[in-house]
């Protein structure tokens with residue numbers, strides 16, 4: 001068994017659009033009504049995946065869910081007079097942000113020595129609340145080997161759960177036992193707190209985590225109010241490193257103390273508000289980075305171009321790399337189409353520490369498969385979508401055929 005971190009990116013679906021559905025997600029609401037470019041969006045995502053492959057990292061993917069979602073349209077009794085937002089919800093390509101697909105506890109952390117995954121219920125946002133049944137089908141296929149994986153149903157819908165975006169793992173190495181940190185929000189602010197404390201507690205029990213190696217930390221309400229609708233907008237962890245904004249947690253000193261007690265090897269890099277303000281952190285998505293361990297052992301931060309182009313972020317990163325810290329390299333990537341909906345490099349991937357040999361190989365990427373997917377996207381994905389087009393029969397035929405062509409190419413027709 002060779003455990004490795006595999007990043008499963010969501011392939012951006014052919015219905016990628018800007019409908020302004022996510023209250024509290026400042027980028028998404030700012031771009032409401034804009035024309036989207038699904039083909040360019042999917043190609044940007046694939047270029048990011050190929051970049052990570054070239055860095056020597058293990059890369060997987062999930063396919064877009066069937067959209068428009070018939071069962072959602074039926075559930076809301078859609079007709080001509082239906083609210084546009086409910087209609088747009090049926091068309092959303094939001095499953096591309098696979099950091100919200102599930103919470104993952106790798107085998108070294110769990111009582112039965114299997115990797116556990118709980119699909120996220122995503123109940124807070126209507127357009128995301130209907131993702132989980134199709135996501136679950138896909139997880140059950142990709143991680144079907146029950147000797148190595150346990151895939152769980154969502155937690156009860158009274159407890160909002162947004163998956164790995166609010167979960168951090170700290171460990172001496174991916175293959176070593178880690179501590180798992182569940183970050184939750186408290187409601188009552190102007191924007192919804194999407195992650196309920198009980199969701200994390202339920203997931204931790206289901207996954208068979210050792211209570212002494214689990215932490216529950218409250219997100220700073222000011223961060224949620226500033227647009228950090230998930231913890232991964234203000235913090236990112238990898239192996240022994242935690243990079244976070246000074247204002248990420250409700251009680252930062254207590255949080256750092258608890259982390260250091262549970263995992264003494266942790267290096268906590270705090271970005272002060274005076275260096276990068278909370279507003280600039282949210283705007284640039286510095287923390288929505290992939291912090292990855294390269295084959296030679298050093299860590300690299302895969303950041304969006306928006307962060308690279310930010311003066312304060314660049315000054316912070318230059319000092320970080322010049323110092324002797326654990327993060328040795330910065331890799332800027334162009335995921336602007338996803339960013340305009342509030343999804344950075346980290347949102348686009350679900351991390352699974354597992355032996356790649358135990359995963360259904362149809363969900364693993366190599367150069368040849370990346371090229372094959374790009375060809376399907378180039379031929380079948382719409383070049384652009386105006387949110388006013390959602391509901392059109394012609395567009396519906398196009399996007400269903402596009403997804404069908406992809407499934408056929410990947411030998412995944414059983415997900416049709």
Ligand code: SUG
Nearest residue numbers: 019020021022025028099165230347
């Ligand atoms: O849930 N945007 C997503 C972005 C998710 C980002 N994920 C992480 N931070 N891990 C969301 O708010 C916008 C869709 C629209 O408005 O059309 C959207 O769903």
